[in-house]
Each structure stands twice: as C-alpha cells, then as structure tokens.
Amino acid sequence: QQQVKQSPQSLIVQKGGISIINCAYENTAFDYFPWYQQFPGKGPALLIAIRPDVSEKKEGRFTISFNKSAKQFSLHIMDSQPGDSATYFCAASKADKLIFGTGTRLQVFP
Amino acid sequence: SQTIHQWPATLVQPVGSPLSLECTVEGTSNPNLYWYRQAAGRGLQLLFYSVGIGQISSEVPQNLSASRPQDRQFILSSKKLLLSDSGFYLCAWSTGTDEKLFFGSGTQLSVL
Numbered sequence: 001q002q003q004v005k006q007s008p009q010s011l012i013v014q015k016g017g018i019s020i021i022n023c024a025y026e027n028t029a030f031d032y033f034p035w036y037q038q039f040p041g042k043g044p045a046l047l048i049a050i051r052p053d054v055s056e057k058k059e060g061r062f063t064i065s066f067n068k069s070a071k072q073f074s075l076h077i078m079d080s081q082p083g084d085s086a087t088y089f090c091a092a093s094k095a096d097k098l099i100f101g102t103g104t105r106l107q108v109f110p
Numbered sequence: 111s112q113t114i115h116q117w118p119a120t121l122v123q124p125v126g127s128p129l130s131l132e133c134t135v136e137g138t139s140n141p142n143l144y145w146y147r148q149a150a151g152r153g154l155q156l157l158f159y160s161v162g163i164g165q166i167s168s169e170v171p172q173n174l175s176a177s178r179p180q181d182r183q184f185i186l187s188s189k190k191l192l193l194s195d196s197g198f199y200l201c202a203w204s205t206g207t208d209e210k211l212f213f214g215s216g217t218q219l220s221v222l
Contacts, residue, residue: 006153032209043116043200043213044154089154093209096142096161102153 003027004092006101013108019077021104023090026071030092035064035075036100038087047088048075080108112137116201116214123221129174129188131217133201136182141203143184144211145176148198160184161206196221 005024013019025033034049050057050064050073057064063076077084085108090101116133123129135141145157156169158176166176173192177185184201201214 034209034211041216041218043202043216045213046210049210096204096206096209097156097159098209098211099156100146100154 114214131186144202146200
C-alpha cells in the first residue's frame with residue numbers, strides 16, 4: 001500500500017518557468033512533510049519542509065502549499081533554473097519514519 | 111559537524127554471493143539509523159531502521175539483514191544476493207529528536 005502518491009513522474013520546464021510537483025497522502029497521523037532533492041549519483045538532501053499547522057511555507061524560490069482537508073501538498077519552484085534539474089521526492093512522517101513518494105524527475109531547459 | 115560515510119560507492123556482485131555494506135556517522139551520539147533502497151525509476155523504500163545498538167526493525171521481508179554493532183555503525187548484509195537486490199542503497203541518520211533525515215552518498219549495487 002503506497003501511503004504517499006507523487007505526480008508527475010517526470011516534468012520538463014523551460015528556464016524561468018514554474019515547476020509544480022504534487023503529492024497526496026493517506027495517513028492523517030502524518031505530521032511532517034518534507035521535500036528532498038537528489039542529483040544523479042548522490043543521496044537526497046532536505047530542501048524544504050512543512051507541518052500541517054500552516055498552509056504555505058516559502059524559502060527563496062521554493063514554496064510548499066499544504067491542504068490538510070484534501071490531504072495534499074505540493075512543491076512550487078519559481079523561476080526554474082537548469083541547476084534545479086534533479087529528482088524531487090516528497091515524504092511524510094510520523095514517529096521518525098519517513099515514507100517517500102516515488103519521485104519526480106525535473107528537467108529545466110535553457 | 112555531523113557527517114555520514116557510506117562505502118563502497120559502487121559494487122558489482124554475482125548472484126549468490128554475500129553482501130556487506132557499511133555506514134558510519136560522525137559528530138553525533140545515539141542517532142537513529144536507516145537503510146533505504148532506491149530501485150531504478152522507483153522511490154525510496156525503507157528497509158531497516160535502528161534506534162539503538164542491537165535494535166533493528168525490518169520494514170520489508172527480504173533476504174537482506176541489518177546490524178548495528180556500535181552506536182554509529184550500521185551494516186547491511188546478505189548471505190546470497192538475488193538479481194532483484196540490484197539498486198541504489200542509501201544509509202541515513204536522524205537525531206531522533208526531529209524528523210530531519212540526512213543521507214549518505216549511496217552505494218550502487220549491481221547483481222549480475
């Protein structure tokens with residue numbers, strides 16, 4: 001049973017555009033929702049995270065939007081750059097165990 | 111500062127051979143330790159996690175096992191590798207007081 005569903009599987013965006021990746025979760029006990037960024041051949045690194053008591057969190061060009069009633073959250077990358085090309089994973093956790101989505105491969109073309 | 115070391119970076123093993131991947135964390139005490147597997151085109155699957163020496167929880171039944179012989183050492187093992195064990199294996203740690211997870215650089219395992 002997949003507890004965190006992520007879409008799309010891949011995304012192509014032109015430089016300067018907005019990249020949007022969506023995730024949905026099932027377990028209402030989850031209380032922490034991070035996004036991780038992974039470059040080829042490397043381990044994932046924490047990008048930004050949110051807790052369900054807020055609906056939005058922004059850090060630079062990266063924004064998480066959170067909809068508790070719909071059990072959905074999304075990552076928005078504003079002014080996407082070629083250096084943002086990577087695989088992005090959403091995740092959800094309760095009690096120290098992170099459950100990851102299946103990942104989105106983002107390609108930003110100049 | 112805390113660092114996590116994982117080795118080897120790449121490994122090619124024949125089917126039926128044993129496996130031992132090692133991970134160590136520096137700069138922190140009593141971390142929570144995790145092994146994840148990332149198969150091609152798939153997400154990160156939690157295999158094992160440990161909250162202390164000798165304490166291992168298995169998330170997925172398989173022919174892999176994990177051990178934590180020391181506070182900051184986590185080992186992933188197999189007695190006989192299968193083709194389906196191929197993948198990118200990631201060790202990770204957290205403080206146990208918050209949910210932030212820090213990953214190692216991974217081991218690309220190819221079973222032929």
